[in-house]
Amino acid sequence: DAGVIQSPRHEVTEMGQEVTLRCKPISGHNSLFWYRQTMMRGLELLIYFNNNVPIDDSGMPEDRFSAKMPNASFSTLKIQPSEPRDSAVYFCASSRDIGNTIYFGEGSWLTVV
Amino acid sequence: QQQVKQSPQSLIVQKGGISIINCAYENTAFDYFPWYQQFPGKGPALLIAIRPDVSEKKEGRFTISFNKSAKQFSLHIMDSQPGDSATYFCAANAGNNRKLIWGLGTSLAVNP
Numbered sequence: 001d002a003g004v005i006q007s008p009r010h011e012v013t014e015m016g017q018e019v020t021l022r023c024k025p026i027s028g029h030n031s032l033f034w035y036r037q038t039m040m041r042g043l044e045l046l047i048y049f050n051n052n053v054p055i056d057d058s059g060m061p062e063d064r065f066s067a068k069m070p071n072a073s074f075s076t077l078k079i080q081p082s083e084p085r086d087s088a089v090y091f092c093a094s095s096r097d098i099g100n101t102i103y104f105g106e107g108s109w110l111t112v113v
Numbered sequence: 114q115q116q117v118k119q120s121p122q123s124l125i126v127q128k129g130g131i132s133i134i135n136c137a138y139e140n141t142a143f144d145y146f147p148w149y150q151q152f153p154g155k156g157p158a159l160l161i162a163i164r165p166d167v168s169e170k171k172e173g174r175f176t177i178s179f180n181k182s183a184k185q186f187s188l189h190i191m192d193s194q195p196g197d198s199a200t201y202f203c204a205a206n207a208g209n210n211r212k213l214i215w216g217l218g219t220s221l222a223v224n225p
Contacts, residue, residue, distance in 0.1 A: 004156075031211050042217040043157070043202065056212055091156050100145050100206065102213065104156025 002026070004105035006092050012111045018080040021108045023092030024073055033102065034067055034077050035091040043091075049075065050097075082112045116140075119203050119216025126223050132190040134219045136203035139184065143205040147213070148177065148188045151200045160201070161188070193223045 005024040013019055025032050034046040047057040049069045057067070064083070069075040079086055093104040118137045126132045136146075147162035163170045163177040163186065170177045176189040190197055200220050204213040 033211070043215045045212060045215075048211055050211065093156070095211065100147065100162070101159050104158065106154070106156050 004092055004094050004103055006090075006105035006108050008108060009106065010109045010111075012113065013082055015083055015112055016081045017112075018078065019082045019086075019110060019112075021077040021090050021092075021110070023075045023077070023105060025075070025092070025094030026103055027073070029094035029096050029103070030072065031095045031097065032069060032075050033091075033093040033095075034075070035093060035104075037089045037091060037107070046077070079110075082110075084112045087111050117203060117205050117214050117216045119219060121219060122217070123220040124222070126190075126193045126221065128193065128195060128223055128225050130193050130223075132193045132197065132221055132223070133187060134201050134203070134221070135185065135187045136205075136216050137183075137185045138205050138214075140205070140207065140214075141184070142207040143214075144207055146177070146179065146186050146203065146205050148175075149202045149204065151202065151218075153199075157202055190221075193221075195223045195225050197221060198223050 007022045031050050033048045036044045046059045047067045052069045067077045089107040089109050091104050091107045093102045095102045116139050120135050148160045149157035150160040151157040161172050161175050163179050165181050168179050174191045179186045200218045202218045203216040206213045
């Protein structure tokens with residue numbers, strides 16, 4: 001079975017540019033999560049969706065970050081404009097309503113220079 | 114404030130030894146306590162999880178011990194192997210809340 005699929009795997013961009021990260025959750029999963037991982041702050045939940053509806057976006061750091069889930073099989077996390085402090089690994093994860101196991105993608109490694 | 118405190122930050126164990134990672138929580142409403150394992154360049158993956166109705170759960174070489182009164186839970190890796198070298202995260206949540214509260218992780222290195 002295909003797991004959570006993220007793209008791009010690696011991105012290097014210049015400060016001020018727009019960054020769009022993409023995620024395809026596991027088929028049949030109706031919860032989707034965006035996490036950010038850094039050495040200093042560990043794993044931070046940015047936002048999570050249930051049935052395509054944003055439920056908790058309290059972890060979104062600021063207005064430069066936005067996330068959408070137009071359908072059950074696709075989500076985006078956008079950073080505009082990007083800043084060097086946004087450099088991190090961004091993980092998308094999904095789960096079913098029943099059961100608590102969260103399945104992570106392999107991450108998008110973002111470097112903003 | 115909801116928190117999960119994990120220790121140690123890093124751990125070095127000899128092959129065949131026992132690795133022990135501890136977590137403490139504050140919110141007594143937490144009722145699900147998973148451990149995730151993350152290899153370099155990969156996303157975290159569920160290793161083992163426990164609910165507070167039991168004090169211990171074992172899966173192969175991995176055991177979770179749970180102490181409800183102390184609000185602590187720990188991961189024990191018996192007969193540690195170099196392939197166990199990874200970062201381990203504890204987490205917790207309550208009820209149907211999808212939002213896991215994460216520890217900061219423990220980097221485990223098992224020397225051959």
